[in-house]
Amino acid sequence: MKSKVILIFLILFFAFAQYWGLVRAPADRMMGDVYRILFVHVPAAWNALLLLTVSFVGCLLYLLRRKEFWDRLAHSSMEIGLVLTGLVLPLGSLWAKPTWGVWWTWDPRLTTTMILFILYAGVLILRQLIDDPVRRAKISSAVGLLIYLNVPIVYLSVRWWRSLHQLQSSPSTMDPQMVLALRLNAFALLGLAVFFLVQRMRLLKREALIEEKESLPPPLPRGAQS
Amino acid sequence: MTLFFQQTVAILSKDFLMEYRDRSRLLSTLLFGLLLLLLFSFALSVDPALMRKMAPGLFWLTLFFASTLSLEHSFQKEREEGRWEGLLILGIDPRALFLGKLLGNLLFISLLQLFLLPLMAVLYDIQLSWTLGTVLVLGSLGLSTLGTFYSALTASLREGQFLLPLLLYPMLVPLLLASVKVTELVLARDLFGQQVAWLKLLIVFDIIFLLGSLLTAEFLIDR
Amino acid sequence: MNNIIEMVEIGRRFDRSWVLAHMNLTIKKGESVALFGANGSGKSTLLKILATLLSPTTGRFQIFGKNPEKEKSFIRRHLRLLGHDKQLYGSLTPLENLRLAARIRGLDYNDKIFESLLGQLQILPFKDQPIGELSEGTKKKLVLAKLLLGDPELILMDEPYPALDKSGREILGHLIHEWRHEGKTLIIASHDHEETIKHVDRVLTLQGGMISS
Ligand SMILES: Nc1ncnc2c1ncn2[C@@H]1O[C@H](COP(=O)(O)OP(=O)(O)OP(=O)(O)O)[C@@H](O)[C@H]1O
Numbered sequence A: 001m002k003s004k005v006i007l008i009f010l011i012l013f014f015a016f017a018q019y020w021g022l023v024r025a026p027a028d029r030m031m032g033d034v035y036r037i038l039f040v041h042v043p044a045a046w047n048a049l050l051l052l053t054v055s056f057v058g059c060l061l062y063l064l065r066r067k068e069f070w071d072r073l074a075h076s077s078m079e080i081g082l083v084l085t086g087l088v089l090p091l092g093s094l095w096a097k098p099t100w101g102v103w104w105t106w107d108p109r110l111t112t113t114m115i116l117f118i119l120y121a122g123v124l125i126l127r128q129l130i131d132d133p134v135r136r137a138k139i140s141s142a143v144g145l146l147i148y149l150n151v152p153i154v155y156l157s158v159r160w161w162r163s164l165h166q167l168q169s170s171p172s173t174m175d176p177q178m179v180l181a182l183r184l185n186a187f188a189l190l191g192l193a194v195f196f197l198v199q200r201m202r203l204l205k206r207e208a209l210i211e212e213k214e215s216l217p218p219p220l221p222r223g224a225q226s
Numbered sequence B: 001m002t003l004f005f006q007q008t009v010a011i012l013s014k015d016f017l018m019e020y021r022d023r024s025r026l027l028s029t030l031l032f033g034l035l036l037l038l039l040f041s042f043a044l045s046v047d048p049a050l051m052r053k054m055a056p057g058l059f060w061l062t063l064f065f066a067s068t069l070s071l072e073h074s075f076q077k078e079r080e081e082g083r084w085e086g087l088l089i090l091g092i093d094p095r096a097l098f099l100g101k102l103l104g105n106l107l108f109i110s111l112l113q114l115f116l117l118p119l120m121a122v123l124y125d126i127q128l129s130w131t132l133g134t135v136l137v138l139g140s141l142g143l144s145t146l147g148t149f150y151s152a153l154t155a156s157l158r159e160g161q162f163l164l165p166l167l168l169y170p171m172l173v174p175l176l177l178a179s180v181k182v183t184e185l186v187l188a189r190d191l192f193g194q195q196v197a198w199l200k201l202l203i204v205f206d207i208i209f210l211l212g213s214l215l216t217a218e219f220l221i222d223r
Numbered sequence C: 001m002n003n004i005i006e007m008v009e010i011g012r013r014f015d016r017s018w019v020l021a022h023m024n025l026t027i028k029k030g031e032s033v034a035l036f037g038a039n040g041s042g043k044s045t046l047l048k049i050l051a052t053l054l055s056p057t058t059g060r061f062q063i064f065g066k067n068p069e070k071e072k073s074f075i076r077r078h079l080r081l082l083g084h085d086k087q088l089y090g091s092l093t094p095l096e097n098l099r100l101a102a103r104i105r106g107l108d109y110n111d112k113i114f115e116s117l118l119g120q121l122q123i124l125p126f127k128d129q130p131i132g133e134l135s136e137g138t139k140k141k142l143v144l145a146k147l148l149l150g151d152p153e154l155i156l157m158d159e160p161y162p163a164l165d166k167s168g169r170e171i172l173g174h175l176i177h178e179w180r181h182e183g184k185t186l187i188i189a190s191h192d193h194e195e196t197i198k199h200v201d202r203v204l205t206l207q208g209g210m211i212s213s
């Protein structure tokens, strides 16, 4: 009940932020209305990176503390981060086509995002293959750690390998209305992401509880001496 | 500490002996490498100038693809007959096992390189040099580190062998880019001194992943 | 510190089914114990848990007074397991297999010692033949020779008898006799009740995931 209220509020906030981006913010001098897709694209990218960072923290803390909570955090944030990463790519393409005239360029951000997507999808597939929950948590945390360390290296290497001119999407160069819209949308999406994160973690916890309940050790038979 | 190295060497020399007794794996890997070089040149071009230009990329791709088979095998062979558990119960340090396997894979990949290089030189008409050697060592160290890590990982799953390329290759992207770039620069007699930055990246890559995988190897290898 | 093994309420589950449950077990130093039970009753599972190769789902236990979560390597250094799997390398010879095991164990033995071990098990003539070419019984004897490396305090044997011929059983009987004489603790899981009973102080039977004695 409470979570439904929160969800409705978050959706309304998101709609409001979108309204601000689509209507209130002025059209761009160069790009016209096309640029408005950035109000979803950029927040999605920011939040994806944020969630993957959270999952890195989850992996690290799991290996240090061995508490299931951290594994659930790592798992959930990885899933949501992956969905957002998956959104970033096509949204970016939609923007790139009218702006740069191509769907795809070997821009370091694009390329890194693509590789990131494959890497994290790999971990989630890996999780499916391990039955024992403790081993699953250990192994996927180890991999999650290594993958995250790789992110800056991938970025750097692709940037040196071939860099197109960088498009700055930081708010400093934009109209104040645009900045506001971008910030609103970033927070709206963040709210939704956190909401889903919490829900996903709860779900995982319940699944684990059910699993445990269904397979409680059989009760001691009457009079058994062990 | 000495026990650690004794264990590492024991694993390394055991694997060496096993591969030496059953040379078919090495031989078929070498031939597979040769075949890949030929296939690439068939598929891409017959223009010698173009081939020379693409040689570094093709060399590293060939190395990646050809070494995958033996990387996968490196931990897979410990799964038979409870050998893995046998090593654990003897009290092996998981990191020593990891390091031993890593060195074995490095040796294997170096042999593969030694075989492929002269072939490249002949088939693609490129010049060999000593600076190239450094790049090759750094590149193959990174490849064997991550390769060993994911080999241990996929071999510890009940059915995970098919995952090895999926998990390994995207991790290797920076290594591939850096190795190919430096190789290109070395072959082109690097006029602007760009190769230093790339070499540094290669070294950073090697160090980070060597440390990262040594620190986490225990979670993959021990029960 | 008289108890080498203390298990309290140990349970182990695979997927949804419990193989062991409410297992309480104490074994004293120097005891020799037989572990009987039908196929699938969990004998091997119990031995693997003791050897720190499997972790129990519930309960806690100590070996040599140590917590297996924390002092795995100490425990492993002081016990030996003969498992269902032979843990041998087919393309290496018996001598090389022993050498590998000794080096990983950190033992500084020379070939003389290995040869005398092989002699003790009467498989010296095969010492330079790749294992893949040897008979099952010969391999089993080599596995027994591996148990003799170092000086384990606790020896776990999971079905040591299959594949052994009459002389092999005699040799094993002799080994067990010596181990007991030296005050080592033995656990033997077997379906060969008659043979096993000759060598043990007490019998534990696994049934429904629990010990009934
Ligand atoms: N790795 C595993 N995954 C799933 N189930 C397992 C695993 N290992 C053992 N089991 C199950 O645990 C049960 C007990 O197996 P265990 O090998 O301990 O029996 P056992 O008493 O040694 O039998 P046997 O006399 O045949 O050797 C079996 O039902 C088996 O299916």
Ligand SMILES: [Mg+2]
Binding pocket: C043, C044, C045, C084, C158
């Ligand atoms: Mg059994």
